[in-house]
Amino acid sequence: xxxxxxxxGAYAGGLVRDARSGWDHFFFAPAxxxxxxxxxxxxxxxxxxxxxxxxxxxRAFLGSDGWADPAVVRxxxxxxxxxxxSLWFWVPDAWLVPAWAACLAVVGLFAAGFxxxxxxxxxxxxxxxxxxxxxxxxxxxxxxxxxxxxYLAVTGASGRAVSVDRLITRYRLSRAVARRxxxxxxxxxxxxxxxxxxxxxxxxxxxxxLIQLHLCLVYLMPGLSKLQGSAWWDGTAAWGIVAAGEFRRxxxxxxxxxxxxxxxxxxxxxxxLAFELSYPVAVWVRPxxxxxxxxxxxxxxxxxxxxxLTEFSLAMLAGNLAFASGPWLRSLVAxxxxxxxxxxxxxxxxxxxxxxxxxxxxxxxxxxxxxxxLTVTDLPAIHxxxxxxxxxxxMHVVDARGRVSVGYDAVLTLAWRAPLLWPFAIxxxxxxxxxxxxxxxxxxxxxxxxxxxxxxxxxxxxxxTQPRAEAGRTAR
Amino acid sequence: MxxxxxxxxxVSGVDDRRGGWPVMGRRIVSAVLLFHIAAVLAGALAASPAxxxxxxxxxxxGVYHEATNLGQSYRYYSPAPPPTPxxxxxxxxxxxxxxxxxxLPDRGLSPRLRYxxxxxxxxxxxxxxxxxxxFAGDGGRSRWARAYARHLGKTFPGARSVxxxxxxxxxxxxxxxxxxxAEAGSRGVNLDAEEFYTVPERIGVxxxxxx
Numbered sequence: 001x002x003x004x005x006x007x008x009g010a011y012a013g014g015l016v017r018d019a020r021s022g023w024d025h026f027f028f029a030p031a032x033x034x035x036x037x038x039x040x041x042x043x044x045x046x047x048x049x050x051x052x053x054x055x056x057x058x059r060a061f062l063g064s065d066g067w068a069d070p071a072v073v074r075x076x077x078x079x080x081x082x083x084x085x086s087l088w089f090w091v092p093d094a095w096l097v098p099a100w101a102a103c104l105a106v107v108g109l110f111a112a113g114f115x116x117x118x119x120x121x122x123x124x125x126x127x128x129x130x131x132x133x134x135x136x137x138x139x140x141x142x143x144x145x146x147x148x149x150x151y152l153a154v155t156g157a158s159g160r161a162v163s164v165d166r167l168i169t170r171y172r173l174s175r176a177v178a179r180r181x182x183x184x185x186x187x188x189x190x191x192x193x194x195x196x197x198x199x200x201x202x203x204x205x206x207x208x209x210l211i212q213l214h215l216c217l218v219y220l221m222p223g224l225s226k227l228q229g230s231a232w233w234d235g236t237a238a239w240g241i242v243a244a245g246e247f248r249r250x251x252x253x254x255x256x257x258x259x260x261x262x263x264x265x266x267x268x269x270x271x272x273l274a275f276e277l278s279y280p281v282a283v284w285v286r287p288x289x290x291x292x293x294x295x296x297x298x299x300x301x302x303x304x305x306x307x308x309l310t311e312f313s314l315a316m317l318a319g320n321l322a323f324a325s326g327p328w329l330r331s332l333v334a335x336x337x338x339x340x341x342x343x344x345x346x347x348x349x350x351x352x353x354x355x356x357x358x359x360x361x362x363x364x365x366x367x368x369x370x371x372x373x374l375t376v377t378d379l380p381a382i383h384x385x386x387x388x389x390x391x392x393x394x395m396h397v398v399d400a401r402g403r404v405s406v407g408y409d410a411v412l413t414l415a416w417r418a419p420l421l422w423p424f425a426i427x428x429x430x431x432x433x434x435x436x437x438x439x440x441x442x443x444x445x446x447x448x449x450x451x452x453x454x455x456x457x458x459x460x461x462x463x464x465t466q467p468r469a470e471a472g473r474t475a476r
Numbered sequence: 477m478x479x480x481x482x483x484x485x486x487v488s489g490v491d492d493r494r495g496g497w498p499v500m501g502r503r504i505v506s507a508v509l510l511f512h513i514a515a516v517l518a519g520a521l522a523a524s525p526a527x528x529x530x531x532x533x534x535x536x537x538g539v540y541h542e543a544t545n546l547g548q549s550y551r552y553y554s555p556a557p558p559p560t561p562x563x564x565x566x567x568x569x570x571x572x573x574x575x576x577x578x579x580l581p582d583r584g585l586s587p588r589l590r591y592x593x594x595x596x597x598x599x600x601x602x603x604x605x606x607x608x609x610x611f612a613g614d615g616g617r618s619r620w621a622r623a624y625a626r627h628l629g630k631t632f633p634g635a636r637s638v639x640x641x642x643x644x645x646x647x648x649x650x651x652x653x654x655x656x657x658a659e660a661g662s663r664g665v666n667l668d669a670e671e672f673y674t675v676p677e678r679i680g681v682x683x684x685x686x687x
Contacts, residue, residue, distance in 0.1 A: 229555025
């Protein structure tokens, strides 16, 4: 008996120690911020879209004469959720449009990752306020979005990647590196500006873990609850979803015919239930995780296409990003292993060019750009076709395949390789824009200052140690 | 009480921080995490059908749920995909104008998210109407119904009254769909045909000046 008790005690003690250690490892190990940054971007854009669409019915949804009479909403909340709150209750009708516009601006900043710690809290407050002010227009999408926004707000770490905040931090670092340029013939050590891989943090891990756990619950609960319904056992439930008259986007009534009824409808029903019940387990098993995420993607794609619940599906997919690997996500744009795919030849004697390289280094997703100061480099070693005169006239980019792009086209080449510049790349590639862009670029390049005629603070900190007349004093 | 060796800084020489967080910080955050996880679980489990225990456990988390907008039950499409409530509002005027009819959801709305919001309007009205009918014995006492009528009265100046009805857009019986497909051939099946709706139920007629 004594042995039994002592063994039981040892087992219990070990269990507690292991649980504490596992808990700490699960919640307090630093994690890569890229997935959380992407979740913030997705949640921000969805919230922006939702608010924008609300703006089409602003008075009907949030005004005092709207569907949800504020007096009734207050009564409703006082009975069912007395601690619930909404900022919209304090906004008079006359201020609805300015308040809505301010909310759009805040959510836009949140999506961009600007002032993330503050804008994340404000974006969550806006999301919750809107659902509480108009509880009759709320559906699953709003709850999921507000939940992800809550985790982004309380952990305060969503701006550590894929954000303007990080871009500013990296730009400052790159600019500081540029300022340390070791003389006119020295090379700037751009590597010292760090890589594109953001630093791991515990705050990020907390955000990801909470979203992961909550996501599992969001799948598990409907899965368990569906087990009560015979339609989920007899294989007919999927019909009830695709044939629901108010949700259908396409005519799928042919699914009532054989063999689709037996094989497609039943299979879809069983697969949906199996997915919801297995996801909360499979997604934690590393070899099965890609399968679980693929199944989630397929499920939400199907929901979005057949029911038109596109926003809900996107919100759920945003949550699934919490299980994605940061290095893998970055490798989608930076390659694996990350390797320079573009050598950027710039005029090291031009302060504006050095500042531009600081921007290029700051937006570099993961060392895919290699700035090369053409004034201290043997150009033929980089590409035999490079001409120093031409390179001094405008920026050249040489990609991994040896293709050379020049001037505005070089800027576009860089923009397409840096996700943060994709909006610029898209806008700058619209037919007609490149013609204008090349003219503007050439004008700026021709009039660019060089170190003797310094005009900005970047070069002002390190005046040239010797005349650079031979390198081309005047802009060409 | 035995301490985690990692906590014994200065004794074992093992670093007492994980991820740069001090022990006290981890303990405080762990307590908050435990509370939060318990709150979310309790909220998910308390929706019907739930045991008496599950309903009692959720009580202490009520304020937290309300303040954070958490505590949802996430029981989508269960126990089976439901039919969809569709609300019709008929607005009558004093000045002889013909009656105006508003359908919730309005099929003409775009983008799709606006339509989804109108589906939610109809759903929430039906839930409130059903509760009023069951607990107060009169569906016309639905507060949302009065609020909707008030809104429609303001939307249509000069409105005398708003009559609200609700019916269900049913999930079609697959056997009937097969019959119709056989009859219709390539024209397809009209899922908006009257046979796929229930008979409208009257929620109430609400005078606009008193709504």
